[in-house]
Amino acid sequence: MADTSYDFIVVGGGVVGSAIGYGLAKRGARVAVLDEGDTAIRASRVNFGLVWLQSKGDGMPDYGRWTRRSADLWGPFAQELRQTSGVDPEHVQRGGVIFCLGDEEFEQRRTTIMRMHNQVEPWVYETEMIDRRQMQELFPGVRLGKELVGGSFCPHDGVSNPLRLLQSLHAALKRLGADYRPDAPARAARAEGGGFAVDTPVGTLRAGKIVLAAGHGSPALAGALGLDAPVIPERGQLLITERVAPILDVAAGGIRQMSEGGMLIGATFEDTSEYTTRATTANAVELAQRAIRIMPDLARLKMVRTWLGLRVLSPDGFPVYMESDDHPGAYVAFCHSGNTLAAVHAEDLAEAFLAPRLPERLASFHPRRFHAQKAA
Ligand SMILES: Cc1cc2nc3c(=O)[nH]c(=O)nc-3n(C[C@H](O)[C@H](O)[C@H](O)COP(=O)(O)OP(=O)(O)OC[C@H]3O[C@@H](n4cnc5c(N)ncnc54)[C@H](O)[C@@H]3O)c2cc1C
Structure with missing residues (x-):
């Protein structure tokens, strides 16, 4: 029978859960990262790949500082991941x-x-x-x-390859002895016997602590753990062109060249209440037209593919990190910019989850700010 006793269960194997799980595992914790299969809505696989500071934190200075910290940590983080996993997340920081x-x-x-x-x-x-x-x-x-x-x-801005980052995190988790379980979606989670129990199709798993990092899947699990996960979906569509010789050295919002040569163009920002990821031709046309106004020669390239994902947003667009008052040791973490924040999630946030209580310096990110806004 499989070992079902962990220090941490991290629910969600996207870029947020995987970076946290990696940070915990490299500090010696016994970790399981639970994930869903290929039919799930997974924002991390629809990602422009920016490691981006300049637009972050307008209205929440702590988010600006947190993002700068992550931008500074990204170089050593990428190097360590490459060494541990054998997969290069292709981080480049040239502004x-x-x-x-x-x-x-x-x-x-x-x-x-x-x-x-x-x-x-x-x-x-x-x-x-x-x-x-x-x-x-x-x-x-x-x-x-x-x-x-x-x-x-x-x-301080840069890029990484988001799919390579995910692959690298998953490989590193395995190398560090953590269980990455894409066959084990959490059906329910609860406090039990001084720790936490999570029901999955492959049985009930148990751990001393639990982190909900399941993106759009977190709200369904949060209430039973005394956590608040006000996640809002926002549609974002991207398109990619055929491959061409390297020409764009510097990262840019809206247009970047992937290491393979394709020009990645995006993204749309569309409010939605629907959990669908259907891309539209109208969006693709709008994205292409703006890109051509910036760099007219892009008009000569063939579009190869367009696709859409749902951003994981909080009501003010800033990250949410919270420990449960009712059930200490249960945490929720979600944010839009999981690629950018992967380094600080693997370092400072993992350290914070290992501490006896969530440190006060993360207080700005608590979701109580939404209730205070409502009351004001
Ligand atoms: C168009 C677009 C462009 C973006 N560009 C950037 C960018 O340039 N830079 C940047 O930093 N970020 C970017 N992002 C954001 C980034 O891709 C991530 O979306 C974001 O950080 C959220 O990651 P996540 O891991 O929380 O969510 P997800 O990737 O959605 O991961 C959550 C995981 O939890 C799993 N799950 C859900 N419910 C359960 C359950 N009950 N049990 C087990 N597993 C469960 C899901 O299957 C999924 O794998 C972009 C997003 C979009 C949509």
Whole structure:
């Protein structure tokens, strides 16, 4: 009979659960990561791959600091993952840009950047506005569209390959002796005998602590553990072109070149209440048209595929980390930018879950902020 006794059960094997599970396992915890099969809604497999600081934390300075910490940790994290798993998550940190078409977009972006700088210490973002000439210097050999007036540049931004990251985390979990169980979706979870029990189709698993990191699957399990998981879906569609020779060195919101050569273009931001991932032609056209206005020569490339996923959002778009008051040792973790935050999740968040109680420095991320907003 399989060993069903763990220090931690992590429910959810997307980029959030896997990074947390990896961080716990490398610190010596006995970990099971439970996941669903291929029919599940899995946001981590629909990902632009940015490791992105410059747009994070407008209205929550702690989120800006947390993201900067992750951006700084990503280099050593990627190296360690490559060594442990044998799979390279392809992290590159050469800075990143947001393109602005026309003066209005440029002014809006400048206002946002200034507002964000005013909310935190100057070292957090170090983002600056750059003009068209400076943008051209970042993308030599690329013909920029005539409407492109410039944009913002952050030296701490970068990219990884999100599918390689997932593969690498899953392989590393295995190498560290953790159980990654894609055959074991959690049907129910409860506090039991001083620990936690999780019912799955392959039996009941038990652990001293439990982390819900199941994205859109967390709300169904949270209540029984005294946790709050106000997850909201948002549709995001991407498209990819045929492969071409390397030309885009710097990461950019909206257009990036994958290591294999394809140009990844995206993403849409669409409110929805439906849990469907049907991509639309209208979205693909809209994405392609904007990309061509930025880089007209993209019009010569064939689109190979378009697909859509559901972002895992909280009501204010910032991460949620919480420990249950009713059942200490039960945690919930969700966020939109799991690729960006993978490094800090594997380090600081894993450490926080190993502590006797969730440290006070994570208090800003508690979902009580949504109730306070309602009451105000
Ligand atoms: C279009 C798009 C672009 C994005 N681009 C970026 C980007 O550039 N940079 C970035 O940092 N992030 C990006 N993201 C976000 C990132 O991909 C992740 O979506 C996000 O961080 C959430 O990850 P997750 O692991 O919480 O969720 P998921 O990937 O959804 O993982 C949750 C997992 O839990 C499993 N599960 C659910 N219920 C159960 C259950 N009961 N038992 C067991 N398992 C269960 C699911 O099967 C799934 O595998 C993007 C997302 C989208 C949609």
